[in-house]
Amino acid sequence: MAVLHDLNADLHAHSTVSDGTLEPAVLVRRAADKGVELFALTDHDELGGLETAIDAAAQAGMRFVPGVEISVTYAEQTVHIVGLGIDPKSDVLRDGLADVRSGRLRRAKEMAAALAAVGIAGALEGALAYADNINLISRTHFARWLVATGHCEDVREVFGKYLVAGKPGYVAHRWARLSDAVSWINTAGGVAVIAHPGRYRFSETEAWALYSEFKEAGGTAIEVATSNHTADQVKRYAKVAREFELEASRGSDFHDPAESHAELGRVCRLPDSLLPVWHRFV
Ligand code: AMP
Numbered sequence: 001m002a003v004l005h006d007l008n009a010d011l012h013a014h015s016t017v018s019d020g021t022l023e024p025a026v027l028v029r030r031a032a033d034k035g036v037e038l039f040a041l042t043d044h045d046e047l048g049g050l051e052t053a054i055d056a057a058a059q060a061g062m063r064f065v066p067g068v069e070i071s072v073t074y075a076e077q078t079v080h081i082v083g084l085g086i087d088p089k090s091d092v093l094r095d096g097l098a099d100v101r102s103g104r105l106r107r108a109k110e111m112a113a114a115l116a117a118v119g120i121a122g123a124l125e126g127a128l129a130y131a132d133n134i135n136l137i138s139r140t141h142f143a144r145w146l147v148a149t150g151h152c153e154d155v156r157e158v159f160g161k162y163l164v165a166g167k168p169g170y171v172a173h174r175w176a177r178l179s180d181a182v183s184w185i186n187t188a189g190g191v192a193v194i195a196h197p198g199r200y201r202f203s204e205t206e207a208w209a210l211y212s213e214f215k216e217a218g219g220t221a222i223e224v225a226t227s228n229h230t231a232d233q234v235k236r237y238a239k240v241a242r243e244f245e246l247e248a249s250r251g252s253d254f255h256d257p258a259e260s261h262a263e264l265g266r267v268c269r270l271p272d273s274l275l276p277v278w279h280r281f282v
């Protein structure tokens, strides 16, 4: 068991196919250089980087798990569900993700209008210039533009002052249903993982309902070790994993060398009491 826990698994990261800044092959090589032994690319709502990443991982001699991070709306909040070990060719998953992506450009236009209303003009063109994949225009691209134009010091500051509920530039959006996201992942042969649970602002009751409904829908695991979590949160979600009999995952949620909380492969070890979800991939 110790060997499994000690494996340097990083099962959550982004490339330029969504809102990361490194091309899939560059990201994969960086992961290998940083000592990652089992790596998953999990772009938001997109599978487009997986083929290249699979080849790059094979070349680097690093084990690779095809992944995705699906945007879900649950109890009026956005929840992210990571799919691991999915078949990138699955039609059910591909069609589901195409649906999830379809509203992004419209939302981006509304976000730009909301920013213009507080005197920040040109945000749509600005954000698009940062998006490699126009179908995946995201708040991160707006955030980078807001930093580049001097409205904020860094991306973290943006998510305190703009683009979040109650702040300028925020536009409510309806993503996939929890049960649909889990079912697409399972149909594609993968396992579903609740991403960065510490980031959500649910009441105890809502959080309990999320975990139960996730289990009920066929969900498998929860991220316990992620760069977003404090040591206390690692303990809290380890407890959740045990109570709900969920396996545990670990991921850096890496987006960019300068922006991200953690470097690839530099996330804390999982507590011994948990079953690492990667027992399935080694
Ligand atoms: P979207 O899918 O367009 O709503 O954008 C969500 C992305 O914004 C996330 O995947 C993160 O990359 C980024 N993000 C959201 N909240 C924060 C935050 N508090 N700090 C840094 N990045 C954030």
Ligand code: MN
Pocket: 014, 019, 044, 140, 255
């Ligand atoms: Mn992101």
Ligand code: MN
Pocket: 069, 080, 195, 196
């Ligand atoms: Mn996420």
Ligand code: MN
Pocket: 012, 013, 014, 069, 253
């Ligand atoms: Mn992520």
